[in-house]
Amino acid sequence: MQQVQSGDTVKVHYHGRLTDGTTFDSSEGRDPLEFQVGSQMVIAGFDNGVMGMVVGDKKTVHIPVDDAYGPKNxxxxxxxxxxxxxxxxxxxxxxxxxxxxxxxxxxxxxxxxxxxxxxxxxANHPLAGEDLVFDIELVEIVGAPSRIIMP
Structure with a gap:
C-alpha cells in the first residue's frame, strides 16, 4: 500500500481539540480536508502527522505549541x-x-x-500558545508526484 510522502495531495477527516478535550474544529459533516503534504498549507505538526499513513489509517497526533501556531506573541x-x-x-x-x-x-x-x-x-491566532491534539483518518491519496522506484 502507498504511504503518504511529502508532495502527495491527500484528503483527511480530522477532529481537533485542546489538551483539555475542548473541540476547536472538526471535518465531521463536511468534505475531507484536502492539502499537499509538505507545502505548508497546514501547521507543521499536522503535516508531519500524516506522513507514512496509508488510506484507511486512523491515528491521534499530539502537536506541541511550536509545531502548531507557536507561542503567544x-x-x-x-x-x-x-x-x-x-x-x-x-x-x-x-x-x-x-x-x-x-x-x-x-x-x-x-x-x-x-x-x-x-x-x-x-491579534494572536486564537490557538497560539496551545498544544493541540488531532484525530486523523486518511481518506485518500489524491495525487503524488511521479517517483522512480529502484529494485
Missing amino acids: PDMIIEFPKEQVPADMPLEVGMRLNLNNSQGQVVPVVITEIQETAILLD
Missing part, C-alpha cells in the same frame, strides 16, 4: 484608543473584531481588556 497585543471606536458600539471582553492594517489586510482580533481610555486587542 506579546507584540500582537494592541492598545486601541476608545475614542476611535464608534460610540454606539457595545464592547465586551471576548468580542471578536476585524481591523485593517497599514497594507489594507484584515486582521482578526479579540478584545481582552476594556480600560478607561483604551481597549486591549489580541
